[in-house]
Amino acid sequence: MAKSAPSGPVIVLAIIIGSIFYFANWIYQNPLNIIYVILALAVIIALIRIYSSPFHYPYFEHTFDVSGKRKPNIEKLIDEYLIEKRFDEIKLHEQNIQKWKSQCIEMIEQSRFHKIRQRQYDECLDDAHCYQFKLIRQKTRYQQRNYVKQSYKVNVTDSSYSCNYNYLHSRYSKLYSINFEAPLVDYAAKEQRNLMTKELREKIARRDNYTCQICGKYMPDGVGLHIDHIVPVSKGGKSVPSNLQVLCSKCNMSKSNK
Numbered sequence: 001m002a003k004s005a006p007s008g009p010v011i012v013l014a015i016i017i018g019s020i021f022y023f024a025n026w027i028y029q030n031p032l033n034i035i036y037v038i039l040a041l042a043v044i045i046a047l048i049r050i051y052s053s054p055f056h057y058p059y060f061e062h063t064f065d066v067s068g069k070r071k072p073n074i075e076k077l078i079d080e081y082l083i084e085k086r087f088d089e090i091k092l093h094e095q096n097i098q099k100w101k102s103q104c105i106e107m108i109e110q111s112r113f114h115k116i117r118q119r120q121y122d123e124c125l126d127d128a129h130c131y132q133f134k135l136i137r138q139k140t141r142y143q144q145r146n147y148v149k150q151s152y153k154v155n156v157t158d159s160s161y162s163c164n165y166n167y168l169h170s171r172y173s174k175l176y177s178i179n180f181e182a183p184l185v186d187y188a189a190k191e192q193r194n195l196m197t198k199e200l201r202e203k204i205a206r207r208d209n210y211t212c213q214i215c216g217k218y219m220p221d222g223v224g225l226h227i228d229h230i231v232p233v234s235k236g237g238k239s240v241p242s243n244l245q246v247l248c249s250k251c252n253m254s255k256s257n258k
């Protein structure tokens, strides 16, 4: 059997111990050498301080708990946030950002490393993604202890979304104009449902000859006759003849269960 070669960690340890001895001997030979070491360390620390950015962009962060929601709609969540909390937090944060920016600019002007600081500041600016919204879900996990199953909860990030101030401001203005009645998607859906007048229903029933457009059931007396939005209002479908059709109750039910 061949002798096993020294393993990696042993070699590294030998090199470290060797260099410590070499270094100690070097200082022992001429104690002035310690001054060079201190100077070199000072230069390294100064360089690190110059080249590491002192700027940290102040992001706005908000978390939505979407546990139990199957397909959370981020725009709707933001609208609900704006309806509940209005615009105060956002406005305050925007003011803080402006304050932070003017402090940074002042600092750059006073700095001896003007160009480096300016570049670091420009790199750290991120107005387009300033407002960050995170969707989290509480998930139940299990562990075994002494043969007993125990459950505990963890937060799992579902997705995240970021936008700029103008986006939030324009949503807020739109919500304001409808008196914070409902999230904009719901409001649009409500408007579309209001457009479903008796006249429009009759017009579609006549156009489709009182016949279910899926199974062909004929309902001349109008019993069980439904007017269906082909693209649902909740998904932005409009109450216009091209998006409407006659369905029987059975087909309407199986469609909405999909």
Ligand SMILES: [Zn+2]
Binding pocket: 212, 213, 214, 215, 216, 217, 247, 248, 249, 250, 251, 252
């Ligand atoms: Zn049918």
